[in-house]
Structures are given as structure tokens and as C-alpha cells.
Amino acid sequence: MRHYSILEYANFRWLKYGLLLATIVSIAYLWHRPPVKPYGGTWLGYTLGTIGAILILWLLWYGVRKRRYRSNAGTVQGWLSAHVYLGTALVVVATLHAGFEVGWNIHTLAYVLMLLVVASGFYGVFLYLRVPEAMTVNLGEETLESVLLRIGDLDREMREKAMSLPDSLVVLVERSVAGTRLGGSAWRLVSGKDPRCATAAALREWQPIARRLTDEAAKLDKEVYEQMLRKNELLARARRHLRHKALLDLWLYVHVPLAIALLVALAAHVVSVFLYW
């Protein structure tokens, strides 16, 4: 069965609704002849402002709806599809509400926050379209747990075999086994890299030492080295997986707090406008 993304949900239903909304408000804006100039204080300005405010509240409600697993008010996919397309249409509504006017004030702050929330949302959509596929390519049939288990097995085997190797190599194996980290810092999660990875360091130092070995030890060394290489490859996959998961999470650290800030800024905008009417 072909996988349908949330963008295609219900045969692009919400794309159509979003386009319809953007078209209607654009036509209204072009048709409208404001007494002085287009801005939020004409009847069309108030109408667009009301539509925009309702849209913002509804878009924020998605955060509540997606946590209500027992809700039957539409599917979460449908909500997300609508969230994306109506959120995009909001940019048109809010821009026309402002009449392309900007300044150093709370009103433009609310507008800019809205743009940032939508932009971070676009980035989230981009990630959700790209990252899951990359995750599948990266891990295949495996899971992070199985990869970690395999690394653990390799660690045990390496240690056992390394017992018969010289101390300098045992130290490297020990360092790799005990000192290799996964995650633990935001940067390591998001970059998917660990410049001070003990396993990678061990691999770098390995060959100059191993070159001096002969006979049985050399054979054993080759086996351990191969295991170390496999472990390194597994680590790379695990880190890539953690990076993917972090990316899917990270944009929400921007999207959600900015959305809350937008809600407050919107309230300040509405209150101040009607306070000094």
C-alpha cells in the first residue's frame, strides 16, 4: 500500500480549503477601497483580524487535540493536514490584515512571531517528509535497541579476545568499551557526531601498535580490529538515528514556545488596539 503523507490527506482537501481562504481574502483585499489606506482598522481589516485570530486559536488547539487520543473530532492526520494548510493561509490573512504595514511595536511583533511559527512549521513539515525515510534507510529492519544490543555483544567478544593481546591494545579495547558515549548532549544528538568518540580514537591508534604483532597475536588482532570496525559502523548508525529523532524533536522547541509567545502577543495586540481605539 502506498503511503500517503499528511499533505495529501483526503485528496488534498485542506490544501483546497487553504487556497480558497487565501483567494477569497485576497480578492476582498483588492476589491475593498479603504477610506484612507488598507490597514487593520477598516471593516475588512477587522474582518481579516477576526479570521486571523480565530485561525491562530484553532491552530494552537492542535496541540491539545493531538494529545486527546480518545477524541473522535476528526483524525489526527486530518487535523495535522488542516493545521499545515490553514497555517499557511494564515500568513496571507494576517499580511492583508496588517495592510503591509510594519513598525517597531507589539503589533508587528505579533506578526513576526506568526511568521516565525509558520516558518518553523514549514521546517517541521520538511523534516516529517524527509527524515522518516532516512530513518528507515539508516536502520533497515533493526531498531535502536537491537543495534545497541549488537554493540554490547561486540564489546564482550572484543574484550574476551583482546585478553590475549598486548596491554596497549587491551587499553584501546577497554577505552572503546567503557568510554564510548551515545547522546548525552544536545550537540551530540543533533549533529550525530562525537569528535571524541573512544572507538574512533581506538581505531586511529590501533594500526601503528598492531603492526608489530606476529603469528597468533596478529591473527587475533585482525579479528578484534574487524570487530572494532563493525562496532564503529554500528555506532555511526545509532548516532544517525539519534540525530534523526532529535531533529524531529528540535524544531518543536522553536515552534511550540514561539506559538505560545504568539498567543500572548496576539492578546496584547488586540487589547492595546481596542484600549486606544
Add this chain to the structure above:
Amino acid sequence: MRILIEFRGVPGSGARAAATRRTVNADWIRVGRNAACELHLPDPRVPLAQGMIVNRDGLVYIEGESGSKDITRKTVHSVRMKPGVPIDIGPYRMRAIAAPEGYDGAIAVEQVRPLEATADIATRSTGLTLAALGIPKRGAAWALGLAVLVFALLIPAGRVFHLPWSKVAAQSAVGDRVWDPGPLILAHQPIEQKCAACHERPFRHVRDAACLECHRSAGHHVAPQLHRAALFGDSRCASCHREHKGIKPVFRDDDRFCVECHRDLRARVPEATAENVSDFAKAHPAFRVSIPDGAAIRRVREDRTPLTRKSALIYPHKPHLDPKGVRSPDEGRVKLDCCSCHHPDASGRSFEPISMARDCQRCHRLQFEPAVTTREVPHGKTADAVTVIAEFYGNLALNGTRDSFQKAFGVPGEGLLRRVGDPGDEDRRAALRLASVKATRVARDLFAVRVCKTCHTVTQVDKGETLEWRVEPVRTGNRWMPHARFDHRAHAASRCTDCHDVRESKSANDLAMPTIEDCRKCHGGSTPAAKKVTSNCLLCHGFHDPKLPWNGATVGRVAVAR
């Protein structure tokens, strides 16, 4: 030798408690981490080749040698293994035990300390997600939301609601100026920080009274005391005049607001004198010209021709604008154009009044005595002219030489004061009579025949003893279209005759005001048209013009005129 090696687990750890036994047949037993060692002790703390056990009349443990090439480990320790003498190697403890039958010796190896164990990577790895790292998404949301709440709502609200931090809100950079949607016009900037000057009460529209506090002289389109002011009931000053839209005044200047009423004004306001209008190009009545008529002003539409006025002046433009020029008393033929007489005023918008002295007298001299070309009567009051003539001839009668006396009075003689001896009463009376008769004749000639009558309507007023002359007052300059703004300077690119063609005019009573068709040659309506200046109502008319007929200032006058 044949040795039994017994491995025992960590004491007390159930699983490993059961011992395993191995029999080794060898000349020596190597002890170390290496898997090749007969006594294999797998732990990183144990060296690769720790030592060896040989049989020298009993088991001896030798450490530090066993063929190692490492010169630093040449020192050799050897220990004879006896029961009860433990030898510790890494986490292991080794000692001899009683050898069973058939064995050369027996060694018990006991793990006394746990093997070095490193936690598995799966259990060691925590913090695999951003959430697991404790980076707070909700915290960030709360913090950001709270910051916006404080700086965008709470602090700015201080002034309008008189909260304790109202001073901060009024003066600081983070105060209520963040609510200001845009700059005020330059004239209002001095009160920019006094929000309450206009925004008197929170959540209420700015009232017109707040505007009129300063703008007291603003003319009303319809005075508030007239009941027709109800037509503007829904409108506020701010309906048209928007503030916070930049430093230049922004006001409503589209025609819709005007046309809403004026499209069918007669239906809305039956007493209106203005005709319906909806667009300058398509539906605008002919211009109304204000013509002085006695003390009153007559307003006549240009389409009701002919338009004439009573100027009381005899002045045909045509001969003055003769392309060949006009004859001048002493400069030959002089070519005149409009600017010879019509001089722009200081503003450039309009023209100075025509002045006899400046514009006419160069040709139209006011000489009264042909023999004396240097003397002219003053222009203006007839009495002054009569006086000058009387004084001139009186002086001749007193001081005239024989020659001038003869020329002036037509009789031989000389001035009274020039005669020898005291003149008698008879002589005095004769001289006075001579002068008086001459002066009266000259004045009549000047007013009624030769000079004044050229341009003026002159009547003789007989007042018994004296004869007075009355010149009809001239009415030339006037604001012909006072309800339209017109700037001549802005139209300097046009020729005068484009709008005021007087080249064929033979009477000063001709009105040479442009018609709406003249204007429409260049001016279009409120919708843009090719090669036309888009012209809305406010281009020529003022909404608040104090001269508007229904403006409070002029209501009385108009009411009377109507």
C-alpha cells in the same frame, strides 16, 4: 607433571560457587590473561603473561620472566606454593591445595574480587533524546510567553490603568510606546507622549471634542446647530483623519464620501442650492460665477449665457491687445500683453488689482492744460482733481507771466501780483473770476469730454453754487469662483488665453472666466484616464472650507440671501 586446577567462583555468589576442575599435563603451567596460558585468568588487570608454575619438588610460582624479551621485567620472584600461602593475581587468588591421588600438585584459583565489569552500552546510554536531556520545551514556552506578557501587556498597561509602574510605562523604552502603531503627523508630535490628550478613556473611540479642543477654527461642512448636521451623525473626525499613519497628514480624500450625499443632494437636502454631482469628468454641473450685484453677490451658472457684470468701466481688451501695438503719447506704438497690466500677487496664486498709476497712466495721461504737459490731475477723488485745476488757474491769475496769462485766459494781461502798484478790489475780483471760469471750463472738459469719460461713467452733480463730478465706482477684481481652490502658479505652463480669451472682447462687462469644459481639457474625473490629471473633489473643493454656505460662520448670510 600432572596438576589439578580447581576454579572457584566469587565466594557467596551462588552461580559461580560450584567449582570447576581441570587437569593439566605439562612441564610448566603458564599463568596470564593470554588464552594460550594453561592457567588462564581473563581479566584486564592480569598481565598477558603473568608468570609460570613449575615443579621443583613441589610447586613453585615464578613471576616476571618466562622468556619475555622485555628487559625491564628481568627481576624474577619465585614463591614456593604451600597450602595456606595465597598468591594474588589481579582479582584472583591462587594457592596450593593438597594434591589428590595421581597428581603432582593441585592449585585452587579463586576469584576474590569481582571481574572488572563495564556496564553495557545500552544501559549506560541515557540522554538519547532531547527530552531525556531535560531541555525544557514547556519551560521555554512559559518563559517566552511570560516575557511577551510582561513587556507587551503588563508594563505598557501601567500608564493607562494608573498602575504603580505607570512612570516606567510612560518614559522607558519598554513602556507603552510598544503599543504605538505608528508615528503621528509632525504637528501632533509634541503630544505624542500624552496619549490621554486624544484617547481620553480606555476602550472608547477618540471623541471629536478631543480634536476640537485645539482645532476650534475648523470649518464645519454643515454647522452642528443646523438640523442637517444629522447627515454626518455617524462620522467622526477620525473617520477621515487617520492618525499613527506616518508623519504626513493622512486623510480620506476619495470621492465616495462626498458623492454619497452629493450624488443626489437635492433629494436628501431639498433646500440645497448646489446641484447634484458625482464625478468631475462625467457629472459635474457648470461652474457658478459669483457676480457682485450692488451690495449682494449673484451666483450664476456659466451655462446660462450671456454672463455679464456691471464693471462701470469702459475698457475693451481687443484694441489694447492689437498685435500691431497701441499708440502711446511719446513712445510710438507699444505692444501690450496680459502681463503688461495683470501682475501676479506675492503668493503667485492670484493677481494684484489693476492700478491706474502703474498700468494705465503711461498712456492715459491726466493732463488738463494743453500748454503745460507736466501737470496732471491726481486719479481717485474727483474733488482732488477739481481742486488741483482751480489752484493751477488761481496761481496763474496771481503769478502768470504775460505770455502764460494770455495763453491760459485768452485775454492780454499778467498775474495780479506782477502788476505795478496795489491791485484794487475790482482787479482782484476780475482775476478770481477769470481763474474760476477757466477752471470750471477745464474741469468740464476733463471730466465730461476729453479724459475721464474715456474709461468712466461721469455724471455732473449740480449743487447750486458749485458743480461736482461723480465717477461711477469701478468694480474689476473679484473672486469669481470662491468655492474652488485655484492656483495660477500651478497652471503657469498654460497660456492666459487658454482659459481667459479676451482678444475679441470689446467690453469690460464681458466675463472671461473659464468654463468646466476648459478645465476638462486637462482634468479628468476621480478615475484615472489617459492624458488627464486625475481630479477628485478635494483637488478644488475644501470639506472644511469656512466659506462653505452651510458652515456655521456664514449660515446667517446665506440664509438671508436665499
